Amino acid sequence: MVLTDTHTHLYYETDTDKRAQMMQRCLENNIGRLFLPNVDAASVPMMFDLVKTYPDACYPMLGLHPCSVKDDWEEELAVIQPAMHQHKIYAVGEIGIDLYWDKTFLTQQVQAFKLQIQWAKTLKLPIVIHCRDAFDEVYQVLHDEHDENLRGIFHCFTGTLEQASKVTALGFYLGIGGVVTYKNAGLDKILPQIDLKHVVLETDSPYLTPVPYRGKPNESAYLIYVAQKVAELYQISVEDVARITTENSEKIFGV
Structure with a gap:
């Protein structure tokens, strides 16, 4: 059994001993594939350092997180873009729109999102989307940019069944994480109505920690609890969840 964490910021842990322990716990829980999104220019070397240390388990992605889009967003991207050509990467992300904290830079977020989508198309790479309180805005961009080269993951999906249908109709997969284990999140009602062929698993560590560790820092090893909850909701084995969602991540x- 191999589980794939399609979204983890494990590189935030800079203590090499603690990081080694985290990776060991991943192996103990059959999490053998970790996809790492940076968030800004400063996090690029941190991410690649982890990839260099664990090349058989860690896969890098590059992009500018919408919460990192400020007045200097073009300067940030001027640092990130060359790295896309200097290193092997597996997706452009995480990118998107976030209106939860601040709506000041919406125009710039849309510009950065569209530009990075173009980069992904040129590189023939998928995108990994961050969307918070901005589904309509994100969907409009995806609708405008839609073609046979646009594909990827809608990271941390917590929306409605209608939104899930819109996302999957565009060929995107839904990234399901710790929120699925939360009692009143509602995702447990929606997910069983979505074919598992549209789903991948993630932690978004160190955020969105699943039950039973909610309230504590998340880590990729806790993906097992997400997988167990998904298995329960679909009434299939954890092994089947691991197989199907890992196959989806490979695609x-x-x-």
């Missing part, structure tokens, strides 16, 4: 990332 997206090509590895």
Whole structure:
């Protein structure tokens, strides 16, 4: 059994001993594939350092997180874009729109999102989308940019069944994480109505920690609890969840 964490910021842990322990816990829980999105220019070397240390388990992605889009967003991208050509990467992300904290830079977020989508198309890579309180805005961009080269993951999906249908109709997969284990999140009602062929698993560590560790820092090893909850909802084995969602991740990332 191999589980794939399609979205983890494990590189935030800079203590090499703690990081090694985290990776060991991943192996103990059959999590053998970790996809790492940076968030800004400063996090690029941190991410690649982890990839260099664990090349058989870690796969890098590059992009500018919408919460990192400020007045200097073009300067940030001027640092990130060259790295896309200097290193092997597996997706452009995480990119998108976030209106939860601040709506000040919506125009710039849309511009950065569209530009990075173009980069992904040129590189023939999938995108990994961050969307918070901005589904309509994100969907409009995807609708405008839609063609046979646009594909990827709608990271941390927590929306409605209608939104899920719109996303999957565009050929995107739904990234399901710790929120599925939360009692009143509602995702447990929606997910069983979506074919598992549209789903991948993620942690978004160190955020969105699943039950039973909610309230504590998340880590990729906790993906097992997400997988167990998904298995329960679909009434299939954890092994089947691991197989199907890992196969889905292989289709997206090509590895």
